[in-house]
Amino acid sequence: MPSTTMHEVPKIMKALVVLSGNRVEVTEHPVPEVREGDILVKTVAVAQNPTDWKFVDTGRANIGSVSGCDWSGFVVKTGTNVTSPRVGQHVAGFVMGSTFADSGAYGDYVRTPAELSWVVPDGTLSHEEAATMGCAFWTAAQALFHPTRLGLVEPPAKASGEEWVYIHGGSSSVGQFGVQLAALAGYKVITTASQRNFDLVASLGASAVFDYNDPDVVKKVKAAAGDSIQFAFDAVSSADAQAISAAVIALTGGKLIHVLPVNTAVTSRTDVERSYTLIYTSLGREFTYATGQHWPAVPEDKEHMVQFLKKVPQLVKEGKIKPLPVKLWEGGLAAIPEGFKYMKEGKVSAVKIVYRV
Structure with a gap:
C-alpha cells in the first residue's frame, strides 16, 4: 500500500536534544524519515523514567540524540509496508532515548517500527495513561515471560x-x-x-x-x-x-x-x-553508548516483544492491565530537565511523571 499521511508533516520539530556537557535542551531537530515498516506518530504525552536522566548524567547519552523513551500519540504517517496501525489511530510505545538522532520520545514526533507499537482501544486510556505503559511495562514483560529470562x-x-x-x-x-x-x-x-x-x-x-x-x-x-x-x-x-x-x-x-x-x-x-534484563534489546536495533559500549541487535528479543504487544490492546480493553498513577508535570518538553532533577533527588514514589507535548 502507498504511504499515507494524516496531515502535512513538517521537516523540523521541537525536541529535547542531548548537548555536550551532560545536558539536554529543547531545540529544533529534523523530523525522522519514515521507512517502509515504520509509523510516524504526533506525540501527545510522554512519560519519564530513571534511565532518561541517568543516560545524560553518566555520559552514556550520544550528543545530538533525542532524549526520552515512553510516548503516546496519533499515527500521522505510515511506511509502504504497514497495514496496521492506521493513520489517525491512538498508539503508544517505547523507543530508546538519548542514543539516536532519528529516535527518541521527547519531541513533537516520534518514529518507530509499526510492529513495536500498540493500538490503544477507544474509550480506555488517556494519552497520559497510555504513555506510562512503555519502558517499565515492557521491562516487566520481558523479565517475566521471555524464555531466556x-x-x-x-x-x-x-x-x-x-x-x-x-x-x-x-x-x-x-x-x-x-x-x-x-x-x-x-x-x-x-x-x-x-x-x-x-x-x-x-x-x-x-x-x-x-x-x-x-x-x-x-x-x-x-x-x-x-x-x-x-x-x-x-x-x-x-x-x-x-x-x-x-x-x-x-x-x-x-x-x-x-x-x-x-x-x-x-x-x-x-x-x-x-x-x-535490558529492555533496549527488544527494539531490534544495535546501539552504542557514548562511553563506547556496544550492544548487538537481538532478533529473538524483538520477536518476543512483537508477539507480546499483539495481546496488549485486548488486555487493556478488558481492564486486566492498569496504567501507572500519573503525576502530570506542567510545562511540556521545556519542563523535562526540571522533572529529571526532581526524580534524581528521589522524590518520586509510586507515580509516573508525564508531560503533555
Whole structure:
C-alpha cells in the first residue's frame, strides 16, 4: 500500500536534544524519515523514567540524540509496508532515548517500527495513561515471560495458581507492572514495598506484601510462601535489593532476574541463577553508548516483544492491565530537565511523571 499521511508533516520539530556537557535542551531537530515498516506518530504525552536522566548524567547519552523513551500519540504517517496501525489511530510505545538522532520520545514526533507499537482501544486510556505503559511495562514483560529470562507462563495462558513469584519493589514502575502481569498469568505474587504503598500493590494483585526495610523481611517472605519461591524478579537492583531477592529463593534454588547488572558481591548462593534484563534489546536495533559500549541487535528479543504487544490492546480493553498513577508535570518538553532533577533527588514514589507535548 502507498504511504499515507494524516496531515502535512513538517521537516523540523521541537525536541529535547542531548548537548555536550551532560545536558539536554529543547531545540529544533529534523523530523525522522519514515521507512517502509515504520509509523510516524504526533506525540501527545510522554512519560519519564530513571534511565532518561541517568543516560545524560553518566555520559552514556550520544550528543545530538533525542532524549526520552515512553510516548503516546496519533499515527500521522505510515511506511509502504504497514497495514496496521492506521493513520489517525491512538498508539503508544517505547523507543530508546538519548542514543539516536532519528529516535527518541521527547519531541513533537516520534518514529518507530509499526510492529513495536500498540493500538490503544477507544474509550480506555488517556494519552497520559497510555504513555506510562512503555519502558517499565515492557521491562516487566520481558523479565517475566521471555524464555531466556524467567520464562513464566505468559497471559492469556495461566499457571497452576499454586506457584509463588517474588517481586522486589512492587510499587516501583517496573514492579507495579510485574505484579499485575505475574498475577494475570496465574501466579501467587509476593512483593515488597514501603508501608504507604501496601494497599496499592495489593490492589494490583499481590497476595502478600512486606516492608523491604524490615530486618526480618527475608524470613517473613519465605514463611509466607512456605519456602517455595523458585522465581524472583528484582525491579530495583540496588545492592540490598539484589541481596534480599537472592535470599528469598527456596533452599532448592531458582532463577532471579534483575533490572541492573548483577552484583556478584551480595550473595554467595550458587544455586540461584542470576542475570539481568535490558529492555533496549527488544527494539531490534544495535546501539552504542557514548562511553563506547556496544550492544548487538537481538532478533529473538524483538520477536518476543512483537508477539507480546499483539495481546496488549485486548488486555487493556478488558481492564486486566492498569496504567501507572500519573503525576502530570506542567510545562511540556521545556519542563523535562526540571522533572529529571526532581526524580534524581528521589522524590518520586509510586507515580509516573508525564508531560503533555
